[in-house]
Amino acid sequence: xxxxxxxxxxxxxxxxxxxxxxxxxxxxxxxxxxxxxxxxxxxxxxxxxxxxxxxxxxxxxxxxxxxxxxxxxxxxxxxxxxxxxxxxxxxxxxxxxxxxxxxxxxxxxxxxxxxxxxxxxxxxxxxxxxxxxxxxxxxxxxxxxxxxxxxxxxxxxxxxxxxxxxxxxxxxxxxxxxxxxxxxxxxxxxxxxxxxxxxxxxxxxxxxxxxxxxxxxxxxxxxxxxxxxxxxxxxxxxxxxxxxxxxxxxxxxxxxxxxxxxxxxxxxxxxxxxxxxxxxxxxxxxxxxxxxxxxxxxxxxxxxxxxxxxxxxxxxxxxxxxxxxxxxxxxxxxxxxxxxxxxxxxxxxxxxxxxxxxxxxxxxxxxxxxxxxxxxxxxxxxxxxxxxxxxxxxxxxxxxxxxxxxxxxxxxxxxxxxxxxxxxxxxxxxxxxxxxxxxxxxxxxxxxxxxxxxxxxxxxxxxxxxxxxxxxxxxxxxxxxx
Amino acid sequence: xxxxxxxxxxxxxxxxxxxxxxxxxxxxxxxxxxxxxxxxxxxxxxxxxxxxxxxxxxxxxxxxxxxxxxxxxxxxxxxxxxxxxxxxxxxxxxxxxxxxxxxxxxxxxxxxxxxxxxxxxxxxxxxxxxxxxxxxxxxxxxxxxxxxxxxxxxxxxxxxxxxxxxxxxxxxxxxxxxxxxxxxxxxxxxxxxxxxxxxxxxxxxxxxxxxxxxxxxxxxxxxxxxxxxxxxxxxxxxxxxxxxxxxxxxxxxxxxxxxxxxxxxxxxxxxxxxxxxxxxxxxxxxxxxxxxxxxxxxxxxxxxxxxxxxxxxxxxxxxxxxxxxxxxxxxxxxxxxxxxxxxxxxxxxxxxxxxxxxxxxxxxxxxxxxxxxxxxxxxxxxxxxxxxxxxxxxxxxxxxxxxxxxxxxxxxxxxxxxxxxxxxxxxxxxxxxxxxxxxxxxxxxxxxxxxxxxxxxxxxxxxxxxxxxxxxxxxxxxxxxxxxxxxxxxxxxxxxxxxxxx
Numbered sequence: 001x002x003x004x005x006x007x008x009x010x011x012x013x014x015x016x017x018x019x020x021x022x023x024x025x026x027x028x029x030x031x032x033x034x035x036x037x038x039x040x041x042x043x044x045x046x047x048x049x050x051x052x053x054x055x056x057x058x059x060x061x062x063x064x065x066x067x068x069x070x071x072x073x074x075x076x077x078x079x080x081x082x083x084x085x086x087x088x089x090x091x092x093x094x095x096x097x098x099x100x101x102x103x104x105x106x107x108x109x110x111x112x113x114x115x116x117x118x119x120x121x122x123x124x125x126x127x128x129x130x131x132x133x134x135x136x137x138x139x140x141x142x143x144x145x146x147x148x149x150x151x152x153x154x155x156x157x158x159x160x161x162x163x164x165x166x167x168x169x170x171x172x173x174x175x176x177x178x179x180x181x182x183x184x185x186x187x188x189x190x191x192x193x194x195x196x197x198x199x200x201x202x203x204x205x206x207x208x209x210x211x212x213x214x215x216x217x218x219x220x221x222x223x224x225x226x227x228x229x230x231x232x233x234x235x236x237x238x239x240x241x242x243x244x245x246x247x248x249x250x251x252x253x254x255x256x257x258x259x260x261x262x263x264x265x266x267x268x269x270x271x272x273x274x275x276x277x278x279x280x281x282x283x284x285x286x287x288x289x290x291x292x293x294x295x296x297x298x299x300x301x302x303x304x305x306x307x308x309x310x311x312x313x314x315x316x317x318x319x320x321x322x323x324x325x326x327x328x329x330x331x332x333x334x335x336x337x338x339x340x341x342x343x344x345x346x347x348x349x350x351x352x353x354x355x356x357x358x359x360x361x362x363x364x365x366x367x368x369x370x371x372x373x374x375x376x377x378x379x380x381x382x383x384x385x386x387x388x389x390x391x392x393x394x395x396x397x398x399x400x401x402x403x404x405x406x407x408x409x410x411x412x413x414x415x416x417x418x419x420x421x422x423x424x425x426x427x428x429x430x431x432x433x434x435x436x437x438x439x440x441x442x443x444x445x446x447x448x449x450x451x452x453x454x455x456x457x458x459x460x461x462x463x464x465x466x467x468x469x470x471x472x473x474x475x476x477x478x479x480x481x482x
Numbered sequence: 483x484x485x486x487x488x489x490x491x492x493x494x495x496x497x498x499x500x501x502x503x504x505x506x507x508x509x510x511x512x513x514x515x516x517x518x519x520x521x522x523x524x525x526x527x528x529x530x531x532x533x534x535x536x537x538x539x540x541x542x543x544x545x546x547x548x549x550x551x552x553x554x555x556x557x558x559x560x561x562x563x564x565x566x567x568x569x570x571x572x573x574x575x576x577x578x579x580x581x582x583x584x585x586x587x588x589x590x591x592x593x594x595x596x597x598x599x600x601x602x603x604x605x606x607x608x609x610x611x612x613x614x615x616x617x618x619x620x621x622x623x624x625x626x627x628x629x630x631x632x633x634x635x636x637x638x639x640x641x642x643x644x645x646x647x648x649x650x651x652x653x654x655x656x657x658x659x660x661x662x663x664x665x666x667x668x669x670x671x672x673x674x675x676x677x678x679x680x681x682x683x684x685x686x687x688x689x690x691x692x693x694x695x696x697x698x699x700x701x702x703x704x705x706x707x708x709x710x711x712x713x714x715x716x717x718x719x720x721x722x723x724x725x726x727x728x729x730x731x732x733x734x735x736x737x738x739x740x741x742x743x744x745x746x747x748x749x750x751x752x753x754x755x756x757x758x759x760x761x762x763x764x765x766x767x768x769x770x771x772x773x774x775x776x777x778x779x780x781x782x783x784x785x786x787x788x789x790x791x792x793x794x795x796x797x798x799x800x801x802x803x804x805x806x807x808x809x810x811x812x813x814x815x816x817x818x819x820x821x822x823x824x825x826x827x828x829x830x831x832x833x834x835x836x837x838x839x840x841x842x843x844x845x846x847x848x849x850x851x852x853x854x855x856x857x858x859x860x861x862x863x864x865x866x867x868x869x870x871x872x873x874x875x876x877x878x879x880x881x882x883x884x885x886x887x888x889x890x891x892x893x894x895x896x897x898x899x900x901x902x903x904x905x906x907x908x909x910x911x912x913x914x915x916x917x918x919x920x921x922x923x924x925x926x927x928x929x930x931x932x933x934x935x936x937x938x939x940x941x942x943x944x945x946x947x948x949x950x951x952x953x954x955x956x957x958x959x960x961x962x963x964x965x966x967x968x969x970x971x972x973x974x975x976x977x978x979x980x981x982x983x984x
Contacts, residue, residue, distance in 0.1 A: 362596075363593075377629070382625055382629055382655075383621075383622040383623075383625050383626055384622055388622070392618075393557070395662065395666060396557060396666055396669070396670075399663070399667065399669075400670050403667075403670045403671070404670075414663070415663055418659045418662055418663055419656075419659055421659065422652060422655050422656045422659050425651070425652060425655055426648070426652060429632060429648060429651065432633070433636060433648075436633055436636065436637060437633070437636040437644060437647075469553070470554060471554050471555070471556070474554065474556055478556070
């Protein structure tokens, strides 16, 4: 067995342990920014380690196939580490501003959640998948309610997330148990082999529907999105940001592993189901987002809609679709992190979390407004930002598969997605309007602490680069995938 | 000529200047911003002039000054710039309008730095579109050119500016959503997959696009571009948008950006899907006819000077689109020339209205009157532009409209003859609104005592007007070189169309 495959996961866990010890030996009550910086530096180090590893050839296994160390997992791990790094950078000042008591625990939980997501991306078996998923989810329940004592809604959101998450887990377990009953195996490659010969009865369909529903909860597709707006609004902002990119990407990784890899032969069965969820998502998320007044709620609905776009590559089920999903997930990570970071800084300065708090931002802090502008346009899919190429790539993968394999519904769905992206442009432009067109109070700049400055700089560079010259990132993804 | 990437330089000069201003220019430096913008616009103008002198007119139908290297090879995206006669003409148009637009905004003081940055990004994007021959790059720059409009109108506009800005942006982006799907269909419909305009044309000639394919996708692409060219019934963004926009933005938008739509219709929809074009041309001609007639009647009914000009743009763009829908060499020539002529003319109009408004603070005709007595220069220029609008011989629009009407009339079909006749009646309405504007605004007694103290155009204001009027006169009096240039570059398109059984 090749334990070195797990080096990145072990490093993150080691880092978590270090953070835990540092926290143990510092006095409670004060700022623990240095723990945050330690975590950030550590995560950057692990990310560098991960990227310096040679790309795996084929799919090396560990723990008897419970764990797959392939390129797909590697790309997702890089994504989780980058997201965790940005979330930690965002937390450093946020925790002080909010006067959070459990600062050490916040970083500890963040790191554990990250390790869990990395294990998720490598799950080669429904068992390891379930364990990693639960570890990740439980960490997030705690992170969500970490403002306890400061904000009642934070506790409420944590509870809501816990209950709905538990229901989703039950769905998943039930689906898994049916699959095991039918096939006698839990390993994903084993299931893929079984599907080729098995009879496709209603029990299999039920199991697939249950698993899809549970994963749709994870990536927040309508109608399994209900938790997202409440949780994003009430959770600590860096946690909401991390949830919106990291947790969602983990769900996407699972969909790719389970639906596309293990049940790829049944694509004609599950694609209708997923496409239906996507159509609901495009309509509901985009329309409801139009009416939002709270910035984090708006971003929540926007991220629900974005999940719908990501699914195009999953539904296409082709190599191109897979690449498109990975590319878009990467771009979306930086874009959304930037948006949440700006929202957080403005909220810390004005004490308000509604969209109107952004009024006059272009006059107050032109740089901050510019980053937010880039993020909004990138989310809306406007060139020359990464979101545009990402969406273009996703649409391209959908159109290619639709024309090559003769799937007219997929073509219609892509067309619908494109049209709905124009609806989404409206609410992104409303944010732009508040910042640039409407006058706010005064011209005092919004303070931007160094950690936030670093994270915003990283995000803006990534948004621009991935849009103007996506080729190197694309080439890296293509090399990583077999 | 060596390997100097002249076309990149043309679009990057304003574009990168805009970005550099964003990063390095201190926010309070109001006076510097306009000078930097002027330098960038002049640089583009100079480079375009250089391009004109070094262009090989004998090979106008060929793509020249080609720059090509792979950008995203995995998806068939090359950075592929080039210029044929049509591109050249449009580059000249954009260079002139951008330069004069900067001068016309010389008095801009509110958030001047941001204003000029966005203006330069817009202008740079347009240069890029007119010289790109890869559909992806074309599309990207197309959107880059459209989006600054939102802020330009929203921040510096007048009247219901936020509504107009949002409407314009959403409608134009809605159009480009169709383009995006059409573009992907073309990419995956061709073998080997390509986004190169000439390779796609070759694929079309080789019969790779089936008739059903072309008939399905032609309207998607034509209407997608048609939105930006204000094709009826997708024109409604145009009057509101142009009326709300600040002067230079109206100039650029009506003068150049709308041409982008028509250019796309010609260069992408018609060039790549000739069978689709032949199938749909009559239906489109009807829409264009509505444009021409409805636009001119609409203009005659307006009371706000900017709305008059905005509706007249709808009408004149109808003539461009009508010329395109004839699918006939003569009509296509007329359409391209009208694109140029209308760009210059409407740029002049909007510049003049902006200057007038800056003095009188009203654009409502009933409140104006007798302005020729106090500002003879502006009045004279308005007369010239107005005459161009109604197609007076000797000004640029005359040969253009003549070619379009003749092109439509001399097609084989009776239908188009009828269309040409009906479209020509719009000239009556055009005369009506042009003369009415002149009479009510500039002639007669001075209606408001405040007006007697107004000054005529300053030197900075005269320069752009003089340039625009001179171009209008030059092309009007001796249109032959321009028509010759257009004819040579329309030839490949006409060939593609002509290769089909009628």
